[in-house]
Amino acid sequence: MLHEDKIINPLMNDKKVKGYLKKIKDFDKNTYEHCVRLSILSMYLAYKNSFSQEEIKMLGYAGLLHDIGKLDIPIQILHRKRKLTDEEKKIVQEHPRLSFLRLNDPEFQEIRKIIVAHHEFQTKSYPRTNSDRRKEQRLNIERRKKDNKIRKLAEILSICDMYDALASKRCYKKPLNKEEIEERIRKQFTGQKKYIRQILNVPKDLSRC
Template identity: 30%
Template sequence: MTKVDVMQLEAGMELLEDVYDDNGVVLIGAHSLLNDVHIQYLKRKQIEFVSIRSADTQADLESTSTHMVTYNRLDKPSDVEEKYQNTVHKFKGIYNEFKLGRVPVYEEIQDILEPMYEAILNDEAFTRKMWQIHSYDDYTFDHSVRVSMISGLLAKWCKLDVKGIKDAALAGLLHDIGKCNIPDNILNKPGPLNFEEFKVIKTHATLGYILIKDIPNINYDVMLGVLQHHERVDGTGYPNGITGNQMSYNAKIVSVADVYCAMTADRVYKPAMHPFEVASFILEKCYSSLDFSMSKTFLSNISHFYIGHRVRLNNGQEGEVIMTYKDDPARPLIKVGESFFDLRRHIELEIDKMLEF
């Protein structure tokens, strides 16, 4: 693996691996695009070498040719957004097929996900940018594609093989397919549901399982992911109130992805929570209703995507996320001007808003 001297780093280069200090704390996460602040920070921490994947220009390539670094241009944001929008649009067609009572063939659904599989397995540029884009289509379709993407990534972070990653992504895509049989006046209600309406909504997991079980070639693990994605390890979920040892591995993956996506999305009756706020929620719930190990794996990996984002703190100051911590991914290190605030120690400070998310 290629190492580059920190003194030779330039803004725009991409880290190939996490950078750790002597205590095993992540300083900057893998796949971060380095800026001048990152580089100066690495120098202050006396880091000598880092693994670099890419830079933006041919001059970068020539200046580091002795290290045999391979450089790739990242997709433009418009290219990434187009890929994402296309996936959402195609899924809308599949959803409407189910709604009309026509069950799509397995290959049609797989065709939708092929670009997604490729992105999850090989394209870090896509996965890094997808957190910043949203479809302009209906929430149901945008949410399903986003849950699919995150489910596949989480499966990858959990070290599953390619088949396991694809099954997780497919279960994520289809997890809410049962909602096509929920009355529109309930599904699209611009406000919280009452008790009776919620009882109807809760049937969507079972309805989804019934819809997809007759699709030839679909994996049983995918079916369980759809059926059980609202179950909880402490038995408080639905439709059957099963506990963690009865839940499929796939369902545990999709449940974490579903919670994260739902809470970070704007709804008519509820504004989106920022990712670090959701991380705090998941950390609290992973000790009870969500799978502990899977939740920690998810948060420790996803937090890397927010390094470099600007935030506003609850004291009104604005700064940049410099690094995140595996032991507490909800409370990162923030640089405000020339000062650094470790939110693990400054318990009076909270991130109030993500300014570039």
């Protein structure tokens, strides 16, 4: 059995992580709360799929820190109540890459590779497209093994991020109900279909639906 609090509390109390989380919370409380929820959801889904303790822990860190790059995006753009312009969308879509650049600490080298890919398992992927990723996978065997591990973890982070974003109230939208969430995810998520069923059936204490 996964005890989320016992796992996430030590992660949140890590000195560097705590510093990053304070910056996120001071910048935008909604983003901070989303990061905590995403960390718990990702660890739960990884546990359900028999990932190793190390992988579960990596996803916990990735969930907490995945949106650190939003600190480099003007808050007024993130809080727009109207539809974003194409230029504003491009700015927001830089946040995975900005998160990657911010997390340059030696201990976060694998974590940031998971984070930069958390919007790359959807029909309109960014910052890299699906074809960009395929080119990068034509590497030597050792590198490919490592990339496959990162891909596996990023896929979990991606669907959990998509789910929580759809289920949450934002300044520009109301939370969607479970049927609406399922319809959106089935249309947009390009990863393994089993994760769709699993994320739609998370326990109520982890779900916002």
